[in-house]
Amino acid sequence: MPLTRKKAKLIIWIIAITVYLLIIVAERTQRTNTGYKAAVLQGQVGGKENRNKFLRYQVEKLQSLSNIETKANEELKMSLPKPSKVIILEENI
């Protein structure tokens, strides 16, 4: 049975609609996958930021005056000078 013009048109339409639907499905799938990957990455960023914050906390703890003074006193046998033994130079001198 020869393919009439009308039938050919119909088939083309069906194929076009199918392709269009497939594109939509693919796009949505891709969007979901990307969203999922983004969420994973976001979690990783959060984790890294949290760890950075903890490292900064540890640095600050080590830099605290109480820690430095304890180390200076105990390990280096240093002590705080009396105010009269300290000469403070004024900025404009």
Next chain:
Amino acid sequence: MILKGRAKFCGFIGIVIAVIIAGKLFYLQTIKHEELSRITHDRVFRTVSQDVLRGSFLDRNGNVLAESIRSYTIAISKKYIKDKDKVFSILETALKGVTKKELNKLWKEKGNFFYIKKAVMPDEYEILKYALQKERITGIEIAPMYTRLRPYNDMAIDLLGYTNSKNMGLSGLELYYNEELVKKIKKKKVKKSRKGNIIYDATADKTEPTIDIHLTIDTDIQYYAEKILNKYTDINEADGGVLLVQDTKTAEILALASNPKTNGQAMAFQWTYEPGSTFKAITFAAALDTNTIKITDSIQCEKEGKWEVTPGVFVRDVHKAEHGYLTVPEVLSESSNIGAGKIALKMDSKDFYEYIKAFGFGIKTAISFPAEPNGILRSWKKWYKIDKATLAFGHGLSVTPIQLITAYTAIANGGTLMQPYIVSKITNHKGRVIEKNKPTKIRKVISPSTAELMKILLIKVVEGGTGVQAKIEGYSTAGKTGTSEKFLQGKYSEKHHTVSFAGFVPAEKPRYTVLVILDNPKTTSYASQSASPAFRDMASAVLNLESVPQDQQVL
């Protein structure tokens, strides 16, 4: 004919099917609509709490005093554990303080679900997470929580207070600024995958950032304040004490220490006491400002050191006036109660009361801290003669340490009472200032000339009076000692005292006001031997830390 009948039958079947489908659709779309929508919604979306970390507290130099971090609670769900020994080995390696022995004990004693460790820090968590993923371990439950970190341990904990694992402030500044620090934790809707994983959605990610609070505290000064207060509390076997350091020009609180140190209970703001002789500075300032006395006047201070104010009611002096008379500067430097009492009686009661009020006593300072008391100051209308006389040397009223130091700061900076404050600014997550506190003048209490006279008088106290132990080599120092008997069980106890020293340095150009209070010292009842040296040590430390040049020659 047959064909027509078949066609009719097929048509009928078709219509029946169509009606059934339409009926079902109607049922699903209308009657079951809400239920099905909810099921679909629940499958696609998930509601989670916004993960908002509590804002931080920082000192005046940007050092973090308290900040929140996401930590984790690790638990075991027995029925999902396949290889117990392997899991225990991983847990022992990753988590500090967790041993196989302990885990085995818990395994035997506990039910299906039990906690292993709470507040696991990110470093341990990362190791554990990696090991669990690599070995495909099941049965380990990890739940996020919040932990408040304090790099300086319990430094200023009396001021800061504490929080719980749910991000809520429970005391101190954490409680006072709870709403600002944590905001209201909202729920947000997120899309999830079939496995339950959250799918990123930029439009849903609108977490409200929190703010950071910058305090006026200086961690270095605070460190010395706590150390010195503890040292002198121990040396003098005191029940406790308070140490405050204030910037004289701005009235910012640079350090405050409490002993005993209790979470969120800053004694400097919440404790009340009778100030004793440190209050004489207020009496003298009022008397000089109202011209009730002149600096050249002499006061009859009773040779025997005993003054009968009203029949049968005496005021005594520790140091007896050898010749009976003391000059006004001597009354203060020798800390004569009789002299101060007589000066107060010369003043109009209402005037005296108004000056006390103007210096900020009897009213909250509004320092932004929970449960700040007013102190007790009775109306002048209710004063008897003895009340007025004893008020002159700081008995019969109660004050908070912050009130007293702010009054001394007013004397030091020319007679202007400044608003004390503890929060310098509030910044948003980007570091932009959204609120800033500036030095604020409350009122002029005494004239600059009276303030200058008071400065001279207070320098004399340190140069040759009861405050000599407070003298700092190389720096002009002004201040006043205070000793008051404690009011216990309805009467003043001769054995229990509160000793204090309030002063400012360098006296010529004041920069720092310091107040030291020791509660009930056992080794001495004199402020000159206990609070004065504590003041000297604290003021020296501040001058040293801030590199303040000496203003006097060291002999």
